[in-house]
Amino acid sequence: MARKSWQIDRRQLLCGGGLALGLPLLDGMAWSMKGRELPRRLVVSYISYGVYEPKGEKGQNHPWNWWPGANPGPLEFNESSAPFAPLAPYVSYLRGLDHAGGYGLGGHSSGDVFATGADMGGTEKTNNVSIDQVAAKLRGHETRYASLVLGTEGGTGTYGRAKTLSHRGPGRPIPAEHRPKAIFDGLFRPYAGENVAAVRARLAREASLLDLLLENARGVRRRLGRADQEKVDEYLDSLRSLEQRTQRIDRWTHVPLAEVDPGALDLGTSRRDPEAYTRCLYDLIVLALRTDSTRFVSFMLESEASSDSETWHYASHALGYEGATHDLAHKRPVESGHWDRWRARQHAYFLERLRDTPEGEGNLLDRTAVLWGSAHPHASHSNVNYPLQLAGGNALGLSHGRLHAFEGARKVPLANLLVTLLDAVGAPVERFADSTGPMPEVLA
């Protein structure tokens, strides 16, 4: 079998040359994907507390304004967006978009709806399915993991204090994982050191326990009236999907795990060193994508409710700024610009990693659409007009290099972009959240 170039060369190194990928890699996948289309991928990444975005003509041309240029058209990289200059053919900026469903949330809460666009108009409503999970539901079966849900803080958070971007549906947030080692082990050491035989034995035991639970639930079902049986069916469905997960893991035990040596990738890295930590998580996403372990990723960087987390001082660790990151966003324009550039550097690092990984005729970034942004403009508790950057996916039909402004009389919902992205990654939907159609402006 001829090696296709998208297969990963064992000598290709990640993470400063320390992370070696050994062979055999993805043999089963390579075989099963023979003659099939290369993967289409989606990454949604969120930065908290908004960005520096001064208003007025002077403000729009401010060198530290987050937006690369005041006017729609070709990008004019400035101090803040400079890290993306080398990526110009791979990035676009989208101005004037947001989720109307998030307006009712407080100014510290819009991360909740970034990837869902759900109507959170009251204080007590619930969120809805996120774009990565829509894609995972339609295409997730093609990889070992349907999706990867990461965050720097971990968990789900609570209503209005989300710490994850991903939701399966109303009231069903998916907890984000934040521990590098747990992420790495989850992706590449799912058997926790057991040999495959022991794993299959454990899975078999779990399967029989789930079977017993299913049998038990069916017994309960028989005791109930027809209407109540529906509720037990809901339970049975959940149980079955846990069983399917067990079966899925079991099935994939027949596909060799990607042999990935963490090497110099410092999985013990602490959030006290934000650059190392953030890059480590981005590296893990790159690894997950290039090994085709998953194709749909969400990544929430900090959250607007991080006061109970050490990442509250993220900016101070990164920039030596004294005080909470939240205050930085509110008070100090130039520091805020530096903070934006710091975050831009980390994200540009990620995009460059993808760009520098060959795949097919092009590279990983060509086949990975990456949405990056926040749900707040600078220094206010407003949650309209999100700062948004779209990157990659050039081979999926996306076109780049421009600043788009959706600022006409008629408000364009951000959900329209999500519809177009889902289409680009092979998971087309008629509608998403409050979408009114696709967004052809971002397509080639």
Add this chain to the structure above:
Amino acid sequence: MLRPFIIFALASTAAAQEDEGLRPFFEAYCIRCHGPEKPKADLALLDLGANDERWVDVLDVLVLGEMPPPDETQPNPAERRAAATWIEGHLDDLSPAPAPAAPTARRLTNPEYRNTLRDLLGIEIDIARDLPPDPAEPYRFNNQAQTMLLGPEQLDRYLESARRALSSAIVDPTPPEVHRTVRTFEPHPGEFTGMRRDEVSVYGSKRNTPGAGISIKSWPETGEYRVRIQAAAILPDGYDHAPLRLVMGTELRHDAGTGSFATVGVVELRNNVDQLAEFEFRGRIENHPRQPALETAKGTQPARMFLYAQNLFDNGELNDHRRSGFDSSWNYATPRVVLRSIEFEAPFYETWPPAHHTRILFESPLREEDPPAYVRAVLERFLERAFRRPATPEELARFERVFATVAPELTLEAAMRETLAYALVAPQFLLHAHADDDDALASRLSYFLWGSMPDARLLELAADGALQAPEVRAAQARRMLADARAQDALRDFTLQWLSLKKMPVVKVNQGLFPRFLYTYHIGERRGEEVLFRPTIRDYMLEETIGFVAELVRRNASALELVDSEFAMLNEPLAAHYGVEGVTGIALRPVPLEPRHMLGGILTHGSVLVGNSTGSAPHPIYRAVWLREAILGDEVPAPPAEVPALVDSAGDAATGAVTIKELLQRHRNSGSCRDCHARLDPWGLPFEQYSAVGAFAPRAPAEGARVRAFSLAQDEDLDGYAAYLKGVHTVPVDASATLPTGTAVDGLNALKAYLLEHRRDQVATNVLRRLVTYGLGRELTARDRAAVEELRSALAADDYRLQDMIVAICRSDLFLGG
């Protein structure tokens, strides 16, 4: 409109339009707006089908006199009554053939899950903390089948939670190592006039004193802890106690705003320093957050927990924008806590293994002699309580197989933890099923009145079939209401019924209300709310929850919700509302006088703040609240894309236009008129109560701007108060004409109107809320007669609340589910 009864069906084949008796009435009074062409509210009366649920709405507005609108020709009372009777007659004909039944089985809500595990395992662990939050909707109860969904994530998390709970409940045989941390604080020797090192004032303390916390470096993963302190109080004149709270968790950093904790306990110190007293607190170590080990430049900082003593004194004047911990005179003027020593010990146990362990893995010779029989006996006992009914032989056999599957290579304890964890993700535990048997009836009672599992007594009665007897259910309901667990259910009920949870997130304008919040006056966080202390907003929530609980405890009339002769207050609340003579942070019933302008829940801060903009009252929010929570109406949401009312306080309070005028404009603009004409009048009488819920009968004159508090201009809060008094010169216009045409002026007039003309409606609403919560489903038109029967029976004795709850439990409605 009353909340529509859903799944409504008129049984009669005679549709309205075929009945000449009603047609003339509609044609005379209604058809101009509700005719076939573009009917208002999309309600074409002559085309209303026999099965249309809106017949109930039509009936309600007719009976209440809300329709036709006051400016239209009115039917005479006899005509009105005749029309109502016609509709009622058809409602009573409702087919006994059931509409397709909605599911009533549902998963436990998070509070129920927490309470149930607490009662099942006998340990107080906040195990629901890590579960995804329950979905919720304003003015709706979430203990319903449609809301309490169960997905794979949730199930996964339940398994995790169950494993965690059982790792606490079942211990290993060897008694664990006991961890102990002791710290004493010696007063400064000799003559010393400053704050001493063993003192905690409301503003903190000297460094290296109890207020700075003690650090605990070793503790067990699970188990009960005991904290013992030696403490006393230093009390200035007029105070008889100092409130001390102990909290334990991560490091609390006011400068950085980081830290989290759980409360260890609260004690009111009444003894002076010559009589140091010892106090003891117990709790579960699992509930307290711990500071993880940190790598720093200086090396590894080990994991720690911090135990702090807080002085919760609050006379409502803490926030004067000047004082800080450096103003020692204030420290002497207020009660101080003296803490001589703290001792932390964990795990603390009187016997090993502890009772919660032997409750599951009980002592028995079987354990050695016949292990399989022992396992079976353990499972049988546990499952009966976990499933809230005896396990069937098949169920028992299945969980024996679970045990057999997990047992290899595990100790009995470990295998039982895993087995029982699987039992706690079984639907028999997670789902609250409304089956028609006695066991389900016991659960229905216990989840209604306790928010938790039935106790042994209820299960015994269920086993005997005794719960079928209404008198037995009534007696049990009285017993259960007297139990402390009733507070859990009442809290959950009240929070949802009155939609109180949004109150804490309303951002109060600190410039206009500088005393409301207790803020930092120095440092990086200047102007932000002081952290880690209960605030007046917390007390306001407790005020409302405590008030409802007190009404139930007294078996008071439901109408006392509208007006009462007492309020539940503590010192900071009393100071806020202007009630004198209340000291201490404990809430208690306080008799009211008319001049306080308080009484009922309409004047509660939780309601008034939650339904304000944070700067100004918001008559629409308050009107919606009144109609939903008190009158039981369903207020439709505004249609999409309506222009929003300018609701910023600033605009109303400092601009030339009052909210009332804004509303008037809004009301007069075509599309908004019909809804707002029936909504706004209910909110306008609340205008005498400010955004922070204080009685404020005067407003700025037209065109006057109200500036925010400024230390430079006002010097102090008294100066600002004087300034405000000078600006607020005009009586607030709190007059409104209700949809029925009655004019009311101010909240007292509105309350009087409600008590005179809406008694039955208010009582019906409370009754229906309780029934809805108790049955865990929305009521349908077929429940209408049963609810009405209950209501009329309760009317004679003024709708007493405890009687109402008991009547629900003994009714056939409760039996049928």
